Amino acid sequence: MQIQAAIAKRPGADFEIEPLELSAPRDDEILVRIKAVGLCHTDLGVRDNPVGLTLPAVLGHEGAGVVEKVGASVVKVAPGDRVLITFRSCGVCPKCQSGQPAYCGHLLRMNFGGARLDGASSFVEGGVASNFFGQSSFASHALTYERNLVKLPADVPFSLAAPLACGVQTGAGSILRALDCPPGSSVAIIGGGAVGLSAVMAAKARGCRPIILIEPLEARRALALELGASHVIDPLAGEIAPAVRAVAPTGVDFVLEASGVVAAAQAAFGYMATRGALGLVGVPPGGSKLQLPLDFAITFGLSVRGVIEGDSDPEVFIPELLALHKAGRLPFDRLITTFPFNQINAAIAEQKAGRVVKVVLLMD
Numbered sequence: 001m002q003i004q005a006a007i008a009k010r011p012g013a014d015f016e017i018e019p020l021e022l023s024a025p026r027d028d029e030i031l032v033r034i035k036a037v038g039l040c041h042t043d044l045g046v047r048d049n050p051v052g053l054t055l056p057a058v059l060g061h062e063g064a065g066v067v068e069k070v071g072a073s074v075v076k077v078a079p080g081d082r083v084l085i086t087f088r089s090c091g092v093c094p095k096c097q098s099g100q101p102a103y104c105g106h107l108l109r110m111n112f113g114g115a116r117l118d119g120a121s122s123f124v125e126g127g128v129a130s131n132f133f134g135q136s137s138f139a140s141h142a143l144t145y146e147r148n149l150v151k152l153p154a155d156v157p158f159s160l161a162a163p164l165a166c167g168v169q170t171g172a173g174s175i176l177r178a179l180d181c182p183p184g185s186s187v188a189i190i191g192g193g194a195v196g197l198s199a200v201m202a203a204k205a206r207g208c209r210p211i212i213l214i215e216p217l218e219a220r221r222a223l224a225l226e227l228g229a230s231h232v233i234d235p236l237a238g239e240i241a242p243a244v245r246a247v248a249p250t251g252v253d254f255v256l257e258a259s260g261v262v263a264a265a266q267a268a269f270g271y272m273a274t275r276g277a278l279g280l281v282g283v284p285p286g287g288s289k290l291q292l293p294l295d296f297a298i299t300f301g302l303s304v305r306g307v308i309e310g311d312s313d314p315e316v317f318i319p320e321l322l323a324l325h326k327a328g329r330l331p332f333d334r335l336i337t338t339f340p341f342n343q344i345n346a347a348i349a350e351q352k353a354g355r356v357v358k359v360v361l362l363m364d
């Protein structure tokens with residue numbers, strides 16, 4: 001069928017919306033009419049520095065929409081179902097079997113392979129990479145898989161749901177699942193984008209205190225205070241460690257690095273408490289390295305760990321996040337600004353300028 005897709009053609013260049021011919025769903029595939037799709041940093045990161053797949057490509061990995069058609073072996077959803085499309089996992093490897101699908105042994109091939117697993121693109125035209133995160137949802141329609149999908153209740157708008165697929169579950173899951181910060185623990189979050197601010201809200205919901213957001217943009221610091229941060233720090237105003245220690249004199253129990261700025265992650269060693277943990281979710285330039293002060297790390301029992309998708313098991317965690325939102329304890333709707341799909345490049349410019357936090361593109 002003919003669809004409309006925003007195609008990434010060259011690193012750094014605008015997306016171009018053009019018709020493409022999408023294959024019919026195979027037995028294990030599901031055709032979803034996309035109603036809303038979030039813009040995540042990884043879309044732009046892959047466009048500008050393609051790894052795993054080659055351009056041209058259809059990106060997009062926070063889709064939400066309505067199932068139109070299912071392949072013969074699909075049982076989880078049926079045409080008409082409202083769905084969120086999150087990352088893809090295999091469901092059978094040891095990590096998937098133990099409730100850690102974000103660390104699926106086939107994650108890279110299933111999400112960044114640029115094609116179906118047999119190497120064929122979902123697009124009939126040769127040469128356009130597909131299957132980004134098992135969906136390529138910067139498009140009017142996407143082919144996806146049962147493991148990607150979480151059914152949405154009738155009262156959840158697609159534009160609200162879309163960011164749960166990656167950004168919100170990454171930020172909230174980092175606090176609630178990966179670091180599993182206990183109530184009363186102290187937390188510093190570096191970076192006030194969609195991931196960092198979702199982490200702020202989750203830390204508030206968990207009962208952490210203090211909750212310190214480190215972020216250079218004034219508007220985002222102000223928003224963080226409204227969303228649950230107890231303190232905010234402008235990293236451009238001076239040394240970060242003394243500013244954190246002014247709030248938490250013995251350091252903080254948890255640091256979540258959501259900015260991708262290596263120097264900001266490095267500075268965390270200056271304000272972690274004894275037995276403190278540093279979680280890394282912000283994606284820095286390829287090849288970046290942290291210098292771990294070994295004597296310090298050993299003496300004070302520090303730990304450092306990377307986090308993908310907030311350690312989420314979407315089938316379990318997305319409904320939990322929706323319930324928190326419904327209860328008013330995770331107001332991530334406040335991060336969202338919607339744009340028509342055909343304004344994707346203007347929306348990216350707004351996001352890059354820091355004037356909006358989370359872009360969600362609407363199909364009609």
Ligand SMILES: [Zn+2]
Binds near residue numbers: 097101104
């Ligand atoms: Zn797996």
Ligand SMILES: [Zn+2]
Binds near residue numbers: 040043061166167
């Ligand atoms: Zn993402």
